[in-house]
Amino acid sequence: xxxxxxxxxxxxxxxxxxxxxxxxxxxxxxxxxxxxxxxxxxxxxxxxxxxxxxxxxxxxxxxxxxxxxxxxxxxxxxxxxxxxxxxxxxxxxxxxxxxxxxxxxxxxxxxxxxxxxxxxxxxxxxxxxxxxxxxxxxxxxxxxxxxxxxxxxxxxxxxxxxxxxxxxxxxxxxxxxxxxxxxxxxxxxxxxxxxxxxxxxxxxxxx
Amino acid sequence: xxxxxxxxxxxxxxxxxxxxxxxxxxxxxxxxxxxxxxxxxxxxxxxxxxxxxxxxxxxxxxxxxxxxxxxxxxxxxxxxxxxxxxxxxxxxxxxxxxxxxxxxxxxxxxxxxxxxxxxxxxxxxxxxxxxxxxxxxxxxxxxxxxxxxxxxxxxxxxxxxxxxxxxxxxxxxxxxxxxxxxxxxxxxxxxxxxxxxxxxxxxxxxx
DNA sequence: GTCTATAACCGGATAGAC
DNA sequence: GTCTATCCGGTTATAGAC
Numbered sequence: 001x002x003x004x005x006x007x008x009x010x011x012x013x014x015x016x017x018x019x020x021x022x023x024x025x026x027x028x029x030x031x032x033x034x035x036x037x038x039x040x041x042x043x044x045x046x047x048x049x050x051x052x053x054x055x056x057x058x059x060x061x062x063x064x065x066x067x068x069x070x071x072x073x074x075x076x077x078x079x080x081x082x083x084x085x086x087x088x089x090x091x092x093x094x095x096x097x098x099x100x101x102x103x104x105x106x107x108x109x110x111x112x113x114x115x116x117x118x119x120x121x122x123x124x125x126x127x128x129x130x131x132x133x134x135x136x137x138x139x140x141x142x143x144x145x146x147x148x149x150x151x152x153x154x155x156x157x158x159x160x161x162x163x164x165x166x167x168x169x170x171x172x173x174x175x176x177x178x179x180x181x182x183x184x185x186x187x188x189x190x191x192x193x194x195x196x197x198x199x200x201x202x203x204x205x206x207x
Numbered sequence: 208x209x210x211x212x213x214x215x216x217x218x219x220x221x222x223x224x225x226x227x228x229x230x231x232x233x234x235x236x237x238x239x240x241x242x243x244x245x246x247x248x249x250x251x252x253x254x255x256x257x258x259x260x261x262x263x264x265x266x267x268x269x270x271x272x273x274x275x276x277x278x279x280x281x282x283x284x285x286x287x288x289x290x291x292x293x294x295x296x297x298x299x300x301x302x303x304x305x306x307x308x309x310x311x312x313x314x315x316x317x318x319x320x321x322x323x324x325x326x327x328x329x330x331x332x333x334x335x336x337x338x339x340x341x342x343x344x345x346x347x348x349x350x351x352x353x354x355x356x357x358x359x360x361x362x363x364x365x366x367x368x369x370x371x372x373x374x375x376x377x378x379x380x381x382x383x384x385x386x387x388x389x390x391x392x393x394x395x396x397x398x399x400x401x402x403x404x405x406x407x408x409x410x411x412x413x414x
Numbered sequence: 415g416t417c418t419a420t421a422a423c424c425g426g427a428t429a430g431a432c
Numbered sequence: 433g434t435c436t437a438t439c440c441g442g443t444t445a446t447a448g449a450c
Binding site: 007038039045 | 416417
Binding site for chain 1: 227228229230231232233310312313314316317318319324327328331335339356358359361362363365366368369370372373374376377379380381383384385388398399402403405406407409410411414
């Protein structure tokens, strides 16, 4: 019983790594088994097919992503000079600590894989829709009260996510273009954070 | 001779579509042949393997992307109030007219496919490095002369590309989150363009 | 729960006729 | 240049012993 749980976990860990590295189509059940220190039959014993294994992995990982968004935007106080730097910092830190998430997302998002489509829709409906509406209201109110300039809330949220996520999404290309920037990840993210917060605050606070 | 060129072209077109839809690993030579109205043997007659076919397609498509970047940033006049709106408009329009490029990029960029790595490195060295250095100097000069605030040129370029590219990169997720926004692409891109230019100009012009 | 062996199929690649 | 038939290795999945 103890041993079995451990095998199941090892398979999940190995599968996550392999799906991230090779994508759904490139992933090989044999490689997952090898990395888990098990054999293929065990994978089919715990999960029933490659599809079901992928769905389990994908759902689990994207749950964390959507939960994070909940925490990120869930702030009672909307004072922009405190909220925006905090949000950018939390988002970048989270992405840095879960580097496989943006990678997996980038790979599978355009794959037309029905599993991906279904999971994204469901997770979104369950855990993102309500608070996203809240955030939009917050931003709209902040605009009316003069805390920030009046901007389209949806566009602002897009800009926020775009600026934060982009570094991780395009790391392989950017690390070719500016290799020295990627030599020191700490420094890179610190500079990225500063630049993003700078642009946002300067671009949003009323003059 | 005439017919042969046409077959080659048809294969290339079909291959582009299939590689975009399914990714390198998911693409099937049979499907490419079918869509080209040819048979598998013809693909191997013109291209010698799946790898070489992919390299041809990938190189061709990414050449256009890198050429576009050259045009985008190649402006003698750096007056930000004219340059920035123009750049955002050209970039978004280009991406809109070549929707397969960001999709292919998102899919293959994290694949560790040596072909991708090689092509990106080469194209970058050939056509991007020189003018990117130029742009950085332009931005630095604009900062010193007071045309814009003093910002890190590399970070500004990242922000520019991030804001523009993100809409296309994450369309499948965003269209789930805000389906009404994606009902009318023209309107969506017009609003996106306005929001990006607004943030950039307000965030960059000196007070 | 774990493992070996193997079925059943698929996909890239080629031979060879026309 | 074009097409059919086929090879062959690899991949998902299962049967069945322990």
